[in-house]
Amino acid sequence: MSSEPEYTDRSAALLALYDRVLPDVYGYLRSRCGSATLAEDLTAETFLAAVVAVRSGRDLTPGWLVTVARNKLVDHWRREAREQRSLRLVEPPPEQDDPWDAQLDVLRARGVLERLGPHHRAALTLRYVDDLPVPEVARLLGRTLHATEALIVRARAAFRSAYEEGSSDD
Template sequence: MNEHLDILVERARRHDPDALAELCERLYPELYRYIAYRVGGKEDAEDLTSELFLRMVRSIKNLKGSIRGWIYRIAENLVTDYYRRRAVRRGVIGEIESPDTMPSPQADPSRGLLAGDLQRGMRTLTAEQYQVVTLKFLEGYSTEEIAAFLGKSTGAVKALQFRALQGLRGFFTEDDRHE
């Protein structure tokens, strides 16, 4: 599968329209989910995902390394810019609100009562920790794949995952003490 993706990327780098279309089609669902978890709103997620693929098409010829690592960096930059623009529009400089990380329990009752707690816990993570947790536990990628996507060693990814899970554990333990 990765070999086919590599071939597709090479064709896309030469601006083969069929390869670009297939690449967008293959990557859209996971990138839309990632952005939707980060921004919460369907329309905003659709807009940002569209912008992500426009940027990909414009600059894929300059790609060096992993397509997924590169495109997730673009996605993260778009999400960061999105929250900066929102903060400026609201007149809040310096403090950018954290995104909703999961759909609300009302939107998906199967998420249960913990969805709100998980959202609050995920907001405490750094951007890199958030990425690792999302890719590992929501998207199902292996540590090695995540390392390749993010251009990091597997040890660095494991450390980020460990710190993220420790942070979440601490968040939930602290939260339990306040009840």
């Protein structure tokens, strides 16, 4: 019975951390996945992982929770990519030589990003929104460095093509 007060203390600490960090975790996910429902589901998964971690005696930090949230989002993108691959075979778009530094309309860019395949969306979000170095993107996506570099090139080309296609509709 001597472990019960310790368990109660850890539970109270988790509840306090939940109250403090929930808006940050949800906001992080919401801004990256484009869907409130998906962000809510991934936030719930993140805090369920926190409960498991607390039960195993781990001390939690806000940074740890955001990392878990990022991993949950990457896992979601991987599942989505696997599902899409099983439905159809996708040819990568031809590479284009135009520069990446074009001025982008933020709302239209987000819309284009949401329409991309999950593997492209994951690569671009981790690399350019989260500003992670390519080796870290490769680690999170479970790919080699060279495969990730190629994926980012294809994702940028797909984004550019979809973005320019949208500008001709304006």
